[in-house]
Amino acid sequence: MSWVVSPTFADEPRDVLSPENWQRVDKAIDRGLEYxxxxxxxxxxxxxxxxGQPGITSLAVLAFxxxxxxxxxxxxxxxxxxxxxxxxxxQRENGLLSAAEPEPQxxxxxxxxxGNYNHAIxxxxxxxxxxxxxxERGKRTAATIVLALDFTRKQQTKPRNNPHEKGGWRYLRPRxxxxxxxSVTSWQLMFYRSAKNAGFDVPVAYVDEAMEYIRRGFDPxxxxxxxxxxxxxxxxxxxxxxGAIVSLALGGEHQSDHARRAGDWILENSFRKYNQGIGPYxxxxxxxxQAMFQLGGDHWKRFFPPLSDTxxxxxxxxxxxxxxxxxxxxxFGRSYTTSLSVLALTPAYQLLPIYQx
Numbered sequence: 001m002s003w004v005v006s007p008t009f010a011d012e013p014r015d016v017l018s019p020e021n022w023q024r025v026d027k028a029i030d031r032g033l034e035y036x037x038x039x040x041x042x043x044x045x046x047x048x049x050x051x052g053q054p055g056i057t058s059l060a061v062l063a064f065x066x067x068x069x070x071x072x073x074x075x076x077x078x079x080x081x082x083x084x085x086x087x088x089x090x091q092r093e094n095g096l097l098s099a100a101e102p103e104p105q106x107x108x109x110x111x112x113x114x115g116n117y118n119h120a121i122x123x124x125x126x127x128x129x130x131x132x133x134x135x136e137r138g139k140r141t142a143a144t145i146v147l148a149l150d151f152t153r154k155q156q157t158k159p160r161n162n163p164h165e166k167g168g169w170r171y172l173r174p175r176x177x178x179x180x181x182x183s184v185t186s187w188q189l190m191f192y193r194s195a196k197n198a199g200f201d202v203p204v205a206y207v208d209e210a211m212e213y214i215r216r217g218f219d220p221x222x223x224x225x226x227x228x229x230x231x232x233x234x235x236x237x238x239x240x241x242x243g244a245i246v247s248l249a250l251g252g253e254h255q256s257d258h259a260r261r262a263g264d265w266i267l268e269n270s271f272r273k274y275n276q277g278i279g280p281y282x283x284x285x286x287x288x289x290q291a292m293f294q295l296g297g298d299h300w301k302r303f304f305p306p307l308s309d310t311x312x313x314x315x316x317x318x319x320x321x322x323x324x325x326x327x328x329x330x331x332f333g334r335s336y337t338t339s340l341s342v343l344a345l346t347p348a349y350q351l352l353p354i355y356q357x
Contacts, residue, residue, distance in 0.1 A: 013293060013348040016301050017308065025345055028312045029067055032342040035319035036060050037079060039335050044082030045099075046335040051111050053099035054087040055118035056332060058125035059339035061087075066346035066355075071132050081137070084129060087122050088144045095151030097122040097144075102172045109331050112173040116155060120169075120187035123148045127194035128354060142200075149195055152188055153206060164216055164229055167209030181228050182217045185210055186243030186287070193250045194354045211251045214244055218258045224265040225258075237279025238269055242287030249294035249357070263292060263299040271307045274314040275322060280329035282321060285311065286340040293347035294357050304348070311341050 014022065039047045040060075048056040061083050064076055071080040090099045097119045100111035107113060126145050133141050155169055160179045168180025169188045189210050196202040219226045224236040225244035241262050248259050266288050275281045285307060292303040315321060320338040324330045329337075350356050 013296070013300060013350075016304050016348075021305075021308070024312055025308055028315055029342050029345050031315065031319035032321070032338050032345075033064060033067060033069070033076070033319075035338050036063065036335060036342075037076060038318075039320075040079055040083070044079075044084075044086035046083070046339070048333050048335055049109075049331060050100045051109060051114045051118075052332045052336065053118065054090040054097055055114065055121040056336045056339065057083050058087055058118075058122040059343070060335060061125050062128065062352065063339040063342040063346075065128060066343055066349060066352050068349070068351050071129055072134075080129075084126070084133070084137075084141070087126065088140065090118075090122070091144055091147065095147040095149075096172075097148055104173070106171055106173040106175040113171050113175075115172040116169055116184050117187060119148065119151065120184070120191045123152065123191040124187065124194050124354065127191065127198045127200070128352060130198045145195060145198075145200060148191075149200060149202065152191060156188070156206065156209065162229070165213065167211075168213035178228050180213060182214060182225055182240050182244050182247075183227060185213060186247045189214070189247045189250060190354055197353055207251060211247070211253075214247045214251075215258075217244060218262070222265070223261040225262055236265070238266060238271075238277065238284030239279050239287045241265055242284060242289075242291040245291035246287060246294060249291075250354075254294060254357070260295065260299075263295045266292065267299065267302055271310055274310050275325045280324045280326040282324055282337040282340040282344070283329055285344040289344040289347050290355055293355070296357065308345055311345060315341075 036046060045053055045057045046060040061080055064080055069076045071077055071084060091097050096115060098111050098115045102111040102115045123145065126141055130141050130145065156167065160166055161177060165180035168185040170179055170181050170184050192202045192207055216229060217225045219234065222236050224241045227235040227237065227240045245259050245262050248256060253259060269278055271285050289307060292299045320334045321341045323334055323337055347355055
């Protein structure tokens, strides 16, 4: 297998909305970014508990990038540089990007739980901005990325109780006897792909192992991807299913039968009821929007108009979005959900290389 550039789609992704509705989307995104700017801390981070860092700060940076803002330039340039510096300040000696020290045993919402999320999301952001950084900051970022990639690979090759979980990632500390899940694995795969795009050494074998794990996650009984291997957790959430489709697309499998069936599942589990549904709403909206954009065609046409209308309708007066109602995310605050909502609205802009199709 090799990294494959996605095919050219015949449909124009912006045709799914009228010019007037795209203006509504533009305005909502800009208001969301203003909210984030108002909630950036003096150290460069964006508001969240410590165990959500530096991942939430990285999501905020990605949100700004997805609207065309770049480090060191324009109205948010200085803020983005401060955020990037904060993210790098969180790297530990072993390469892990985590502001909080992981606990010796698994703690829900502790660093032992969030560490691999923070790490992969931050690695993804740093590889996306790497080419925009000059001189010493660029050199420092390259060193951070190399060390982070080494940590990611070591996590991927940890001993597994179940050989079918080979190639995937999960929490930093074992829980429930599972050593991999699609949620964490999808972020790590995006980090690998973005690093490869930026010129870093990511052997194809590393990706093949992760892709094989993703493929094994398809549950034919539900026509979707399960959080853990089918027959174990069996849980299909919108974030997990969307993440699997994005992962397949990054590996060149844009229109496989399983991916399209999973896209149909997403359409059946829509986002019309705000902050409700299967799994965390904003997290699912982010992943599914990227996934349906990758599928294109009827999937994108049927998915994006109602999602964008729902998000815009429920944007708060201050420009942010409310916290997740699902207890797998409510803890992380509004900078988290606002960043995810902006990213869910921007796939058609095609400004983040990792999400281009």
